[in-house]
Amino acid sequence: MIKIEKLEKVYKTEEVETTALNGIDLYVKEGEFVSIMGPSGCGKSTLLNVMGLLDKPESGSYKFIDTELLTLNDRERSNFRKRNMGFVFQNFNLIDELTVFENIELPLIYNKVPATERKKLVNEIIERMNIVNRSGHFPQQLSGGQQQRVAVARALVTKPKLVLADEPTGNLDSSHGNEVMELLCELNETGTTIVMVTHSSHDASFSNRIINLKDGHVISEKVNKSRNEELI
């Protein structure tokens, strides 16, 4: 589904140039769950940002199904993003002024989904995420695990083709972290493609394939056999 070729991204400050991505090639198949791992500064977050169209690389190609995304302008990128992608962040990034329900509803509004259908979709996902009794609460009133579940719900409510997760368990304790990982697996099993950046090999073990980055290169790729066998 995703085909990335020779992607380069350089961060420039007044004195230093940092090469974050140094000619990365990468593919992701539809329905895959890919983990990206690597030490700090290896470029994994940059890669995820580029994949999420939040950042622009200097050169290279990024094809989603058969559409080249790097030539799109800002408006087209926004449009593409809201129709095809969902995001889960390490620090949840819920809007503090909105309730759980309203937070989840927000992407639907941007996709111009009619109100009655919005209500139906949000309620469905709230039920599925097991946070029904929390729907009127504000984010600060929830635990970290609950907040991340809301964030996942928000990422899924538009039924995106691709979910990008940036260290989704980074701010959670292990039991809450596992809950979220299981949630992502369930999601993957229903056919959603997932790309996740993580530090934790435990989390990575939930995925089909693990890509290791270092200094902006892919240094190794490992297919997670146990998980793939499970799949079969």
Next chain:
Amino acid sequence: MFKLNLKIALRNLWRNKGITAINVGGLAIALAAFILVMLYFTYETSFDKTNPNYKNIYVVGRIYPDFKTNYTPPPLGKAIKQHFPEVEKMGITKGIFFELVLKNGNNTVFTNNFLQADYTAAEILDLKPTGGLEKPAGDVERLSYLSKESMKALFPNKTDNKPEMVTVGSSLMGIKNKINGSIINNPHSNVTFDGVSIGNELGQGENYGHNNYTTYLQLKPGTDVANLQEKITRLYHAELLKGETDRETIDKIKGISTFLDPLANQHLKPKAGNDAPYKILIALSVLGILILIIACVNFTNLSIAQATKRAKEVGVKKVMGAFRFQLALQFLTEILMQCFAATVLALILAELVLPGFNNLFLLKLSIWHADNGLIWQLPLILFLITVIAGIYPAMVLSGFKPALVLKGNFATSKQSYWLRNGLLVFQFSIAVIFIIGLFIINAQLKYMRSQDLGFKAEQVVYIKNIALFSDPDKFEPVREKILKIPGIKSATVATGIPNGTANGTNTYTSNGVQASINYLDVDFDYFETLDIKLKEGRFFSKAFKTDTANSAVINESAAAKYGLSNPIGQTIIGCNTNYKIVGVIKDFKDRGFENATQPTIYAIKDPCGNPKMEIMLKIEENKMADALAALKAQWPEINKLDGENFRYAFLDELYGKLFKKQEQLQSVFFAAAVLTVFIALLGLYAFAKYITNGRLKEIAVRKILGATDVQLLKLINSSFFILVVIANIISWPVAYIVTNMWLKTFAYRIDFPVLPFVTTTLITLLLTIVTVSIQAKKAVNANPVDALKYE
């Protein structure tokens, strides 16, 4: 989507109640000031605008080599109308500037300003008697109208529009006159009056020497005014030169030209007059606009200082596919809401302040008046301030890069630091100028109130009078009757009272020097009544027979002017009289503090002088009430002409009116100082908040490394301290020049003080430290771990 955005906005504003209040409140206060300025501007620039021919009406004036005047002779207008077809209508008016007493039974009104107008002038000026403008019959008939207020006072029960008879002057005199009806006196016009008398033609038989009329022309639309002006000058010369042969007179006449001055300019910048009101209005408008812009910029700064709190929202929304312009529109809408709230608040504030404002400037402005222009001005202003205050924050906020802000680390650019520093310095500079100005005005007013005037206006009662007392023998019986009343110490009559009005000037010669000096005609006890100090010689005295013939008293300035080192006994010649100087008085401030005492000669007999009418009495303070009551009771007997119309004023109050203008200025400066300081502090508050927000991590790290609270407060304060010092230094020369210019308008003034400069600096620094510390205290007191956790 709008509903959700609205929810976010309202919840956000509510969560930051304090900031919201400061932001909206600050804008509202500046806007209220601006609304007042706007009302005032509209009012001042729309005099006579209700006149349908407003744009085509001109006043004819004349230019002498050394002055300009609107006074013109009656034949000039006639000649203009005769010769130039582009003049559609011509009319003349003349004022009567002495007080008329009108009575109907026990109801009395006093009119000070009875206007005489010919019929066409009444047409041109759109004078509207109730029931419409009527044409007088023949040459003699005059139709008289009284202002509605006066008519109501004289005939409270009158409902019809029929003519009434009124008594003019005291009832003993029994002069009756007909009043044809009432007329609206529009105070928002250049032509105001207590009453109008309309005739078909004014000034019959008067010639080109009778320069005491105002000539109005109504021109046909599209007339070349400059060309007409030249033609009128040529006509005026031709008329004056008829039969003139004397070379010198001819040259003199040719030196006079005429001008046409639009009615629209009469109120603010008449050619024959000064344009100070216009300049003041412009200065005030600029100040109003400046205050509003600064308030908007402060609003912007405070909004941006709050931006960190909205960064995540922007990031999340962008990730979900919001377009930048959607977000920009959202923030603009939020700011529009706040500006709208500020506008409503400003209207309320303006309404609250307006009575005081009207009182100070003797106006009757109202917000709820359809013709003041606010109806279309306010929405425009709302739109403008939203754009000025909102565009920048909307751009900054909607421009956040989601990839950065969602990681929690972001910094706003440092490029705007210079701009912000500059703005802060600018705001404080303006505030400092007003504070220094206020201090100096206060000092000068205090000086004026405490300074020895050279005479005592206290307990001197001035009596309004229409009888002429030029002959001392005629006043003597009046004086005798007055002095019989217990408590009255002295009584005198003169051609003028020391309330700031200018005396007449005439040419006198003494010691071989010919000079134009002031003269004032007095009666016995003038100097004693006013407690004026004698320098040498003596005052006038009944013991000297010659005093009513040719004795004169001069003041110090006059002695100096003529170079008289030993004036007593010397002769001074003027008005065909050889006066003998019998006394020299010390100069006294008869014309207030703005005008220097002029060289003046005082005489009892003066063939050239005006009639003596101004009666002054010195009354013991504790018998004042009784004495005034007795005077009122006995006045018909003492002074038949005024009879029961006994009217008086306290001289110290009349003299006090000379301070009115300065007191107005003081109030304006007080308001401006408070406003500009407030706005500068608001700007400082926003800036300090912004800076401390940006340095939270630094503060936390320093604290962990052992910095004390005081050290941290010092650290944050120091940069602002320097900025405010710079602002002070920049303002000093400006404040010095402006206040010095103002002080120079006074003949008697304080030495230029230094203290206001020092005090102002200390005050602004103190306010700065308090404001910044309030803001910094929060950051300093916070748990350092909280600041670092965001990493």
